[in-house]
Amino acid sequence: AVVSTQSGHYGRGDRIVLADANFPSSSVCAGGAREVRADGQRMPALLQAILQLLPLDTYTPAPVSLMALVQGDKEAGMQEPPVWAEYKRICDAAEGKEVEPARLERFEFYAQAKDAYAVVHTGETALYGNIILQKGVIPSK
Numbered sequence: 001a002v003v004s005t006q007s008g009h010y011g012r013g014d015r016i017v018l019a020d021a022n023f024p025s026s027s028v029c030a031g032g033a034r035e036v037r038a039d040g041q042r043m044p045a046l047l048q049a050i051l052q053l054l055p056l057d058t059y060t061p062a063p064v065s066l067m068a069l070v071q072g073d074k075e076a077g078m079q080e081p082p083v084w085a086e087y088k089r090i091c092d093a094a095e096g097k098e099v100e101p102a103r104l105e106r107f108e109f110y111a112q113a114k115d116a117y118a119v120v121h122t123g124e125t126a127l128y129g130n131i132i133l134q135k136g137v138i139p140s141k
Helices: 025-029 043-053 071-075 082-095 106-114
Strands: 015-019 034-038 064-067 102-104 118-122 131-134
Touching (some): 015 043, 015 106, 025 034, 025 118, 043 082, 064 082, 102 106, 106 131
Parallel strands (some): 015 118, 034 118, 064 102
Antiparallel strands (some): 015 131, 064 131
């Protein structure tokens, strides 16, 4: 229901957060974003389904955002999370072109999530599995 193409509740430019199991969804949503529970759902399958209905915004340079690695994880030698490549592949396929996600510092990611239309809390356990999608225009038929 969050991404129904019939919904009049959100429009072009609105953001939807797909949050992993570790994301503080309830706290982030306390300020206004709608919390949608999708516990047990894996993010790649959900992302693929959503992008079949929701085109990405072509009027912004980065309609997809990921939470960047925190400094401590970088210093500990953590590499780019493998799930990011999977998300990129899904976004590229859905859009029919290369989509380069922005990487937002952790607290900037939280700030943007608070201003999102909705936060979909999933059961994704991959580290740094959060993603923000900015909705584009649904083309006329």
